[in-house]
Amino acid sequence: MADLQNGGSPAMLKPFFDEESTVTYCVGMLMDAGLVFLSDTRTNAGVDQINTFRKMSVFEQPGERILVLLSAGNLAITQAVVSLLHERQAKEGESLLNAPNMFEAVRHVGDCLREVHRRDAASLRAFGIDFNASFLLGGQITGEAPRLFNLYAAGNFVEASIDTPYFQVGESKYGKPILDRIFTWGSPLQEAAQCALISMDSTLKSNLSVGMPLDLMCYPRDSFSGERCLRIGSDDPYFKSLHEAWGARIKQAFAGLPGLNWEQCASL
Amino acid sequence: MADLQNGGSPAMLKPFFDEESTVTYCVGMLMDAGLVFLSDTRTNAGVDQINTFRKMSVFEQPGERILVLLSAGNLAITQAVVSLLHERQAKEGESLLNAPNMFEAVRHVGDCLREVHRRDAASLRAFGIDFNASFLLGGQITGEAPRLFNLYAAGNFVEASIDTPYFQVGESKYGKPILDRIFTWGSPLQEAAQCALISMDSTLKSNLSVGMPLDLMCYPRDSFSGERCLRIGSDDPYFKSLHEAWGARIKQAFAGLPGLNWEQCASL
Numbered sequence: 057m058a059d060l061q062n063g064g065s066p067a068m069l070k071p072f073f074d075e076e077s078t079v080t081y082c083v084g085m086l087m088d089a090g091l092v093f094l095s096d097t098r099t100n101a102g103v104d105q106i107n108t109f110r111k112m113s114v115f116e117q118p119g120e121r122i123l124v125l126l127s128a129g130n131l132a133i134t135q136a137v138v139s140l141l142h143e144r145q146a147k148e149g150e151s152l153l154n155a156p157n158m159f160e161a162v163r164h165v166g167d168c169l170r171e172v173h174r175r176d177a178a179s180l181r182a183f184g185i186d187f188n189a190s191f192l193l194g195g196q197i198t199g200e201a202p203r204l205f206n207l208y209a210a211g212n213f214v215e216a217s218i219d220t221p222y223f224q225v226g227e228s229k230y231g232k233p234i235l236d237r238i239f240t241w242g243s244p245l246q247e248a249a250q251c252a253l254i255s256m257d258s259t260l261k262s263n264l265s266v267g268m269p270l271d272l273m274c275y276p277r278d279s280f281s282g283e284r285c286l287r288i289g290s291d292d293p294y295f296k297s298l299h300e301a302w303g304a305r306i307k308q309a310f311a312g313l314p315g316l317n318w319e320q321c322a323s324l
Numbered sequence: 325m326a327d328l329q330n331g332g333s334p335a336m337l338k339p340f341f342d343e344e345s346t347v348t349y350c351v352g353m354l355m356d357a358g359l360v361f362l363s364d365t366r367t368n369a370g371v372d373q374i375n376t377f378r379k380m381s382v383f384e385q386p387g388e389r390i391l392v393l394l395s396a397g398n399l400a401i402t403q404a405v406v407s408l409l410h411e412r413q414a415k416e417g418e419s420l421l422n423a424p425n426m427f428e429a430v431r432h433v434g435d436c437l438r439e440v441h442r443r444d445a446a447s448l449r450a451f452g453i454d455f456n457a458s459f460l461l462g463g464q465i466t467g468e469a470p471r472l473f474n475l476y477a478a479g480n481f482v483e484a485s486i487d488t489p490y491f492q493v494g495e496s497k498y499g500k501p502i503l504d505r506i507f508t509w510g511s512p513l514q515e516a517a518q519c520a521l522i523s524m525d526s527t528l529k530s531n532l533s534v535g536m537p538l539d540l541m542c543y544p545r546d547s548f549s550g551e552r553c554l555r556i557g558s559d560d561p562y563f564k565s566l567h568e569a570w571g572a573r574i575k576q577a578f579a580g581l582p583g584l585n586w587e588q589c590a591s592l
Contacts, residue, residue: 229497233526237574246584254578258501297582305577306505310522312573314565316514 081226081259081266082111082126083235083252084192086204086216089245090277091194093124094252096260098267099131112271113138115152115195116282123152123161123195124273124282128225129188129209130180133172137189140168158203162193166211173211190225195275202277230262231255249274250298253288257299270295349494349527349534350379350394351503351520352460354472354484357513358545359462362520363394364528366535380539381406383420383463384550391420391429391463392541392550396493397456397477398448401440405457408436426471430461434479441479458493463543470545498530499523517542518566521556525567538563 082095095111109131115123125141127134141164145151155161169189177187187209194204194216204216206223216223218241224232238251249272259266268290273282288295350363363379377399383391393409395402409432413419423429437457445455455477462472462484472484474491484491486509492500506519517540527534536558541550556563 227497229495229530230501232530233498233501234574234578236530237571238578247578249584250581251578253584254581262497262500262504294582294584301581302577303505305580306502306574309570309573309577310502310506310515310519313518313522313569314562316517316521316562 080111080128081224081228081231081256081263082128082192083222083224083228083231083255084124084126084194084204084206084216085222085235085239085243085248085252086194086202087221087239087241087243087245087248088277089243089248090279091124091196091202091204091273091275092245092248092252093126093192093194093271093273093275094249094256095126095271096256096266097269097271108267108269109135110271112273113141114273114282114285115141117153117280118282119280121153121195121197122275122280122282123158123193123197124275125152125165126192126225128190130185133169133176133187133189134191136172136176137165137168137191140171141165144168155197157197157200158193158195158205161195161197162205162207162213165191165193165207166213169207169209170211173209192223192225196277196280198280202275227259227263227266230259234258245274245276253295253298254302257295257302348379348396349492349496349499349524349531350396350460351490351492351496351499351523352392352394352462352472352474352484353490353503353507353511353516353520354462354470355489355507355509355511355513355516356545357511357516358547359392359464359470359472359541359543360513360516360520361392361394361460361462361539361541361543362517362524363539364524364534365537365539367399377403378539380541381409382541382550382553383409385421385548386550387548389421389463389465390543390548390550391426391461391465392543393420393433394460394493396458398453401437401444401455401457402459404440404444405433405436405459408439409433412436423465425465425468426461426463426473429463429465430473430475430481433459433461433475434481437475437477438479441477460491460493464545464548466548470543495527495531495534498527502526513542513544521563521566522570525563525570 080096080098085092097108097110099107099109111127113125152161155164173187180187189209191207196202205213207213221241222235234255239248270288272286272288274284348364348366353360365377367375367377379395381393420429423432441455448455457477459475461475464470473481475481489509490503502523507516538556540554540556542552
């Protein structure tokens with residue numbers, strides 16, 4: 057509630073020249089058992105333009121590789137990058153589908169992002185619009201273990217590891233505490249997916265700019281298959297039951313906490 | 325983990341001219357039963373200058389009024405405002421201790437903040453430093469119910485209500501979901517204090533710029549007394565037990581959630 061001064065969201069104060077923005081929530085998780093990806097689909101360009109776009113793109117050669125790309129930021133930029141990835145695949149044969157490894161794949165996404173930057177950044181600047189885009193790219197290519205990268209607007213990137221096994225983009229803070237408490241490199245896939253959904257549920261509850269439906273992908277290591285991929289709508293019975301169970305269980309967890317005892321603590 | 329690009333914190337990249345900053349975490353809660361205030365004490369001016377300052381000031385006439393001021397932002401600004409409040413009280417007799425009501429009291433804080441702005445803002449701007457300060461002022465003056473205000477850097481303010489019963493300043497997002505799930509206007513004081521401590525615990529876990537010890541004030545309505553005021557150190561046995569119990573109970577709550585069933589959900 058610290059941002060009442062700005063009407064809840066900076067975007068809400070700009071009635072004109074509003075670019076569609078995906079300042080929303082995506083999380084990618086890397087673990088021994090595989091990968092989990094979750095994104096919302098909300099975009100907005102001001103208070104009266106709330107739209108739904110897919111932020112998860114899947115590039116798959118069944119049995120050989122799968123790559124999942126999540127995006128956040130200015131929708132025109134992130135869509136241009138995804139279109140360019142498809143166009144280069146069709147025209148030049150350079151593609152996420154034939155990159156020799158994940159490192160080359162994420163470099164390729166960075167190259168496409170830099171091409172969009174060269175084309176669009178100056179024009180955006182003329183309208184006072186930042187070149188705001190970030191991506192998560194994760195997946196597995198035969199011969200490698202699953203890998204996960206966080207790609208910045210400048211086209212450079214960092215890689216997840218056993219010590220830093222997840223990345224978030226967008227409205228990341230609301231949903232970070234539950235990830236920090238529950239998720240580890242050793243988590244089973246299903247538990248990681250539940251943790252991602254709870255993290256999303258906390259974000260949905262505290263921030264209006266993030267919205268249903270959700271796109272969820274669970275990738276079991278060495279399966280080279282994207283079949284565990286779901287779109288979760290607002291009336292999805294599983295997400296509803298998870299939402300309600302978590303709300304109730306948090307209240308229970310809270311109710312059983314040790315009571316505050318004034319006498320035990322030193323006075324100021 | 326979205327800010328690895330910036331080394332975890334923008335402040336960490338600026339080795340010189342770093343102003344001591346209290347971008348940390350404070351929460352103020354208004355409810356039927358009274359008021360709760362919680363602040364951390366961490367300030368920093370770059371990665372190697374981590375200090376502890378009190379961010380909670382109490383102005384009290386026992387039996388007649390109590391006002392609690394929490395601050396976030398540039399420490400030089402917020403300290404100047406608090407010093408000015410004390411100086412005006414000594415010199416001019418205009419004071420939080422004789423304001424006729426909470427509305428006039430928060431206006432008085434706003435006036436002091438604006439005086440600091442007139443004196444310092446241009447000099448700060450010359451060093452590229454924003455005039456960054458915000459305050460929570462809450463309390464009760466005889467003749468009124470308890471009230472709580474969120475004061476912005478411009479000296480204007482909003483008031484908490486039954487619909488918006490809490491304000492946060494500083495690193496607010498990590499600790500917001502638990503407040504949204506647990507705290508209401510009807511919460512008992514002790515429960516609200518526990519909720520504030522859990523909210524702080526989540527923030528401490530996810531953000532290094534927030535740090536112990538904590539200052540906690542619980543104000544029972546119509547008590548006109550600040551005696552329920554604690555400093556909670558990092559080895560405080562109650563906070564330790566709360567931290568451990570919450571960590572364990574969150575894991576329990578999570579472990580009992582309904583399992584993810586791929587078959588029940590529609591395919592993408």
